[in-house]
Structures are given as C-alpha cells and as structure tokens.
Amino acid sequence: MAAVAVNEIRKKFGDVVAINGISLEARDGEFMVLLGPSGCGKTTLLRIIAGLEKPTSGQILIDGQVVNDMPPRGRGIAMVFQSYGLYPHLTVWNNIAFPLRTQGTARAEIKRKVEWAAGLLGIDHLAQRRPRELSGGERQRVALARALVRDPTVFLLDEPLSNLDAKLRASARSELKQFQRTVRTATIYVTHDQVEAMGMGDRIAVLDHGTLRQVGSPTEIYEHPADEFVASFLGTPPMNLIEREGGSMGFRPENFLPKELLNGTAVVEFPFRVDRVEYLGSEHILYGALDGRAAKREVTAKLPAHATLNGISPGAWHAFAVRETELRYFDRDGRNTQRPVTRRYPP
Amino acid sequence: MTAIAVIAPRPKSRFLLDRPELVGPLFIAPAILYVFVLVALPFFLAIYYSISAFTIFDPSYRFVGLKNFIDVIDSDIFRRTLINTFVFTIGAQIIGLLLGKFAAMLLMQEFPGRGLARALVVLPWAVPVSLATLAWLWMFDSLYSVINWTLVAIGLMDPAHRWQWLGQQDLAMIAVTVVHAWRLFPFGVVIFIAGFTSVPKDVLDAATVDGAGFWRRNYQIILPIIAPIIMIAVIFGTVFTFTDLSVVYLLTKGGPINGTHVLGSLAFQVGILSGDVAHGAAICLFLFPFLLVAVIFLLRALRRREI
Numbered sequence: 001m002a003a004v005a006v007n008e009i010r011k012k013f014g015d016v017v018a019i020n021g022i023s024l025e026a027r028d029g030e031f032m033v034l035l036g037p038s039g040c041g042k043t044t045l046l047r048i049i050a051g052l053e054k055p056t057s058g059q060i061l062i063d064g065q066v067v068n069d070m071p072p073r074g075r076g077i078a079m080v081f082q083s084y085g086l087y088p089h090l091t092v093w094n095n096i097a098f099p100l101r102t103q104g105t106a107r108a109e110i111k112r113k114v115e116w117a118a119g120l121l122g123i124d125h126l127a128q129r130r131p132r133e134l135s136g137g138e139r140q141r142v143a144l145a146r147a148l149v150r151d152p153t154v155f156l157l158d159e160p161l162s163n164l165d166a167k168l169r170a171s172a173r174s175e176l177k178q179f180q181r182t183v184r185t186a187t188i189y190v191t192h193d194q195v196e197a198m199g200m201g202d203r204i205a206v207l208d209h210g211t212l213r214q215v216g217s218p219t220e221i222y223e224h225p226a227d228e229f230v231a232s233f234l235g236t237p238p239m240n241l242i243e244r245e246g247g248s249m250g251f252r253p254e255n256f257l258p259k260e261l262l263n264g265t266a267v268v269e270f271p272f273r274v275d276r277v278e279y280l281g282s283e284h285i286l287y288g289a290l291d292g293r294a295a296k297r298e299v300t301a302k303l304p305a306h307a308t309l310n311g312i313s314p315g316a317w318h319a320f321a322v323r324e325t326e327l328r329y330f331d332r333d334g335r336n337t338q339r340p341v342t343r344r345y346p347p
Numbered sequence: 348m349t350a351i352a353v354i355a356p357r358p359k360s361r362f363l364l365d366r367p368e369l370v371g372p373l374f375i376a377p378a379i380l381y382v383f384v385l386v387a388l389p390f391f392l393a394i395y396y397s398i399s400a401f402t403i404f405d406p407s408y409r410f411v412g413l414k415n416f417i418d419v420i421d422s423d424i425f426r427r428t429l430i431n432t433f434v435f436t437i438g439a440q441i442i443g444l445l446l447g448k449f450a451a452m453l454l455m456q457e458f459p460g461r462g463l464a465r466a467l468v469v470l471p472w473a474v475p476v477s478l479a480t481l482a483w484l485w486m487f488d489s490l491y492s493v494i495n496w497t498l499v500a501i502g503l504m505d506p507a508h509r510w511q512w513l514g515q516q517d518l519a520m521i522a523v524t525v526v527h528a529w530r531l532f533p534f535g536v537v538i539f540i541a542g543f544t545s546v547p548k549d550v551l552d553a554a555t556v557d558g559a560g561f562w563r564r565n566y567q568i569i570l571p572i573i574a575p576i577i578m579i580a581v582i583f584g585t586v587f588t589f590t591d592l593s594v595v596y597l598l599t600k601g602g603p604i605n606g607t608h609v610l611g612s613l614a615f616q617v618g619i620l621s622g623d624v625a626h627g628a629a630i631c632l633f634l635f636p637f638l639l640v641a642v643i644f645l646l647r648a649l650r651r652r653e654i
Contacts, residue, residue, distance in 0.1 A: 047552075050552075050556055051556075052552055052555065052556070071555075072555050072556045072558075073555070073556070073557070073558030073559075077556065078556065079552070079553070079556045081549040081552060081553055082549065083547065083549045084549065084553075085547065085549035085550045085551075085552060085553030085554075086550070086553070087550060087553075087554070087568060087572075088550070088572060089571040089572055089574075098554075098557055098559075099557035099558055102557055102558035102559050102560075102563060103558055146553075146557070150557075
C-alpha cells in the first residue's frame with residue numbers, strides 16, 4: 001500500500017511554475033529519493049506533502065487519506081530540515097520531547113519515548129546539552145530522534161546531509177539507511193547529490209523543472225535512463241551523447257574502452273582522439289573527441305587505474321569501442337526509444 | 348623578448364599609512380577625545396559641583412561634603428520625583444514594547460501598503476520631540492482635548508466632568524508616560540521585527556510540523572529565541588527613558604505642583620533654571636547607580652546574545 005501518494009500536483013509561485021503536474025507514490029517502508037538539480041521543485045514537493053505549502057492543484061494522500069486541507073500536525077508526517085531546525089533555546093531532551101508535548105502526551109510516555117529514540121540514535125549522553133554545543137552529526141541525530149518519536153507514517157528528509165563535511169557525510173549516509181531499515185517507515189528523501197540518491201534509495205524519482213523525468217530503482221535509472229536529461233544528470237562523468245540519424249546515441253564512460261579490452265563480443269567501434277588524461281587514483285578519465293561524430297559534450301572514457309594506458313597518449317587516435325548492449329538510443333525529443341519507459345508512477 | 352618592468356624606489360613616507368601602530372592611535376583619538384570632553388569631564392564636574400555650594404549667584408567652590416545629598420533626600424518633591432522616574436521608565440517600557448511587539452507581528456504579515464505602514468510606524472521616531480509633544484499638548488488640552496471629546500462621544504465620560512489631563516497629578520503622570528511610550532514604540536517595533544526575522548525559517552517550519560499552534564509557536568519558540576535581543580532593547584530603552592526629560596519638560600514642566608517631575612527634569616529645574624547648580628548636580632548623580640546597574644546588565648546581555 002502507498003504510504004504517500006501525490007496526484008497531478010501543480011504549484012505556481014506567482015507566474016513561476018515550480019511543480020508542473022507530478023504524480024508519484026512512496027510505498028510502505030520504502031526509501032524514495034527525490035533527485036534533481038537545484039530549483040527543480042523537489043523541496044517544494046516535499047513541503048507540499050508536509051503541508052508547509054499549499055499546492056495550486058492536485059491531491060495529496062497519506063495513508064490512503066486525502067490530506068490537502070489538513071494542517072501539517074494532522075498528517076502523520078515527521079520532517080528533518082536541511083539545517084535541522086532544532087530549537088536553539090531547548091536542551092536535546094526537550095527538543096525531542098517537543099512534538100510529544102504539543103500532542104498532550106502523558107509525562108511518563110514522553111520520558112519513555114524520548115529515551116527510546118535517544119537510545120536508538122546513540123545520543124542519550126547529550127540529553128542536557130543545547131544544539132549549539134553539538135557537532136553537525138549530533139544535531140542531525142537529534143533532528144532524526146525528534147522526527148522518530150512522533151511515530152509518523154512517513155519521514156520527510158530535506159537534504160539532511162548537506163551541512164556535514166564530506167567524510168562525515170559518507171558515514172551518516174550508511175547510518176541513515178541503516179536507521180530507515182530498522183524503523184521501516186516510508187521515507188521521502190530530497191537531495192541533489194546523485195551519490196546519496198544511488199546509495200540510499202530503494203527507488204529514485206528524477207525531477208527537472210517541476211516535472212518528473214523518471215522513477216525507478218538506482219540500477220534502472222542509471223542503466224536505462226528514460227531521457228537525455230536523466231542520462232546526463234547521473235554519472236560522473238555523465239553519459240556520452242553523440243548525434244545520429246533521428247536522435248542521439250549514448251554510452252557510459254566506463255563502457256567506452258580500448259577495443260582490445262573488449263574481445264570476443266559484439267562491439268561498435270569508434271576512433272577516439274584523446275586530448276587529455278586525468279588520473280584520479282582509482283581511475284583514469286580520458287577526454288577527447290570521436291572521428292566524424294558530433295557529440296553534445298566532450299566525450300569521456302573511464303578506465304580503471306590498473307588498466308594500462310599502453311600507447312594511449314594525448315593527441316593521438318585510438319580504437320575504442322562500446323558493447324552493443326551498452327548503447328542507448330534517444331529520439332529527437334531526447335526520449336529513450338529502446339524500452340517502454342515509466343515516465344510517471346503509477347503508470 | 349621579455350621586458351621586465353623596473354619598479355622605481357619610492358620614498359619611505361609613502362608607506363606611513365600602512366603602519367597600524369601609527370595610524371591606529373590617529374584614528375581612535377577623536378573618539379577618545381569625544382568621550383573624555385563630553386562624557387568624562389561633565390561627569391567629574393557634576394561630582395565636584397555636588398559636594399560644593401556652587402550656585403550661579405555665588406560661584407564659589409566651597410566644600411560642603413554630603414550636605415547637598417542629604418538636603419535632596421529630605422525633600423518631598425525629590426522623593427516623589429524618584430517614584431515618578433520609576434513609574435515613567437517602567438510604564439513607558441511596558442506600553443511601548445508590548446504595543447511594539449503586536450505592531451511588529453502585524454507588520455510581518457503580507458498586505459497591500461505594508462511598506463507605507465512600516466514607514467508610518469517609524470514616524471514618531473523621526474519627528475522632533477518638541478514638535479510631537481506640541482501635538483500631544485493639544486490632545487491633552489483642558490478645553491480642546493480630542494481624547495476627552497472621543498470619550499464623551501462614545502459615552503464613557505460625563506461632559507460635565509471632563510478630565511484635566513495635565514491638571515491632575517495622576518492623569519498628568521499617565522499623560523507623560525503615554526507620550527514617552529509613543530516615542531519608544533517605533534524602537535520596539537524595529538527591534539521586534541529584527542528579532543522575528545532572525546528566527547530561522549527551518550525552526551518555525553519544524554515547530555509547525557511538530558504540531559505547535561500559534562500561541563505555542565509564539566511563546567515557546569519565537570519569544571525565547573529572541574529574548575536576548577528583547578533584553579537589549581529593554582535595557583537600552585530603560586537607560587534612554589531614565590535619563591530623558593524632554594517629554595516631561597515640554598508637556599507639564601514638571602507640574603502640576605511638581606507632581607510629574609523625573610530626575611532629569613528636576614535636576615534641570617533646580618540646577619539650571621533656579622541656578623542652584625550644587626543641588627542640581629546632586630539630583631543628577633542619583634541617576635548614576637541605577638544606570639550603572641543597567642549598563643552591567645546590558646553588557647552581560649550582549650555577551651549572552653548567542654543562544
């Protein structure tokens with residue numbers, strides 16, 4: 001069953017269309033990621049689900065109930081904000097207890113729940129501290145604990161890792177995913193970071209300019225992008241797109257290899273002129289151009305660092321190739337022509 | 348061929364302005380001079396006058412010890428004045444800041460003409476106090492009072508017994524306090540608007556999602572968060588009011604029968620108008636201990652500003 005479903009949601013701020021008819025659902029216990037560049041409407045969609053913004057049109061269902069006219073507190077949601085939104089004048093304990101107090105929960109029950117949530121997130125020892133005395137990671141846990149005590153139908157997380165430094169972000173990512181597996185509550189997670197999306201999402205919804213481009217598992221999104229936008233938004237470097245009759249053709253840089261490495265399979269060969277090589281420790285990124293093929297961007301190839309760059313030197317032409325199965329085709333409008341594509345969920 | 352630009356050696360004096368140990372004292376000197384000449388000097392002069400028998404008729408610096416202070420404390424007018432000063436200060440703070448808070452909450456809302464409304468609210472601050480007080484003088488006039496007229500018109504006042512706003516001690520005290528509160532009001536509005544806008548949006552959204560309604564959001568989240576800012580406003584307003592004499596002097600001249608004097612106006616009347624500089628200085632110095640306490644609180648509040 002769907003924990004949250006939105007139906008044909010539209011939102012205009014004055015003349016600006018922030019969300020242009022999005023339908024989407026997150027199932028019970030599912031970790032759904034809303035991914036897109038900044039300004040694509042993902043945070044607005046999350047705020048509409050939370051009830052902090054009113055949609056111009058469209059329906060929001062939580063737990064099977066239309067909640068359009070319900071205030072945030074009645075919706076059974078809990079939200080973690082980008083800068084956490086902790087109450088600076090309250091201790092950690094009181095921060096976590098606050099949503100329970102507003103519901104008039106009995107004192108003994110508040111104590112039990114706060115201790116349970118603080119224990120689960122390993123912040124019991126911080127109970128008497130104030131938010132300013134906490135590190136970024138600790139603040140994020142307090143925000144999660146405060147969301148957890150409400151027993152929500154759905155967690156709404158708005159880029160909760162963006163205020164952490166890179167190293168902490170990686171560990172927080174796996175902890176958050178672990179946490180979600182433990183509590184098994186449907187989660188909608190907003191991010192612009194594809195690594196977070198790929199690493200955490202059960203499914204990813206890719207948004208651009210207020211429209212839904214594709215919904216699917218990380219593998220689907222990466223391997224079978226629904227259109228050129230999704231193809232070039234995911235992957236570092238993104239998918240190579242080269243022009244062909246009636247549209248374009250794409251292949252991932254890691255599938256674009258020297259021909260001799262692809263022996264014995266059906267391949268398509270491209271003469272590749274390497275302009276420069278970047279060494280990134282675990283891999284080499286080769287930048288260059290194809291012979292006789294116009295590309296939408298500089299063509300890249302990604303070679304594992306242990307692969308020898310025998311004879312590959314900047315300025316020279318080399319025989320590179322892609323397996324036929326790794327080629328993706330797009331029509332003139334940029335849509336994937338190979339497979340029926342879920343452009344909306346439910347279809 | 349490459350050309351290398353030859354940098355001509357410059358006279359050393361060109362770099363004098365780059366030396367902080369020379370420029371620093373030069374820049375801070377005017378400020379120190381200002382504080383010394385206009386604050387420290389008059390203060391010590393006041394202490395000196397207060398223990399002498401200096402009057403403008405007999406400008407002798409005869410030392411009299413604490414006699415002036417004892418005289419002042421013995422006077423009924425002074426004791427009344429001291430109470431007035433507190434009533435005036437505390438009353439004006441409460442009225443001015445409370446109304447300021449409500450007005451700030453209204454002005455935070457989006458509505459057509461908000462810019463104009465915000466500008467109008469700040470007006471009492473921009474109008475010269477003498478001009479504004481003249482307008483208030485007419486509003487409290489014994490014959491033409493628009494306040495009385497309104498009260499009569501809505502049937503709250505007996506036309507035969509109109510209040511003499513500036514003619515009765517208690518009413519006159521209310522009048523000066525209200526006028527001063529009116530002057531403080533824009534300050535309160537500005538401070539509260541600044542406070543409200545400083546509350547992070549995430550915190551307010553979190554409170555909304557957490558189920559806090561209007562009252563809980565206002566009194567359990569917003570007010571405690573902006574409390575340090577309000578504290579500074581209260582202390583600042585207190586100091587500003589405690590030392591002020593303009594409203595009292597312009598509206599009632601301390602009357603009727605010396606009933607509305609505050610420390611500043613009494614000191615002015617005794618020390619300058621009546622020429623008894625020594626007693627005037629003694630009255631003035633009673634401001635000092637209260638202001639000292641206020642300033643200590645102010646500095647502590649400033650340090651604690653960060654929650």
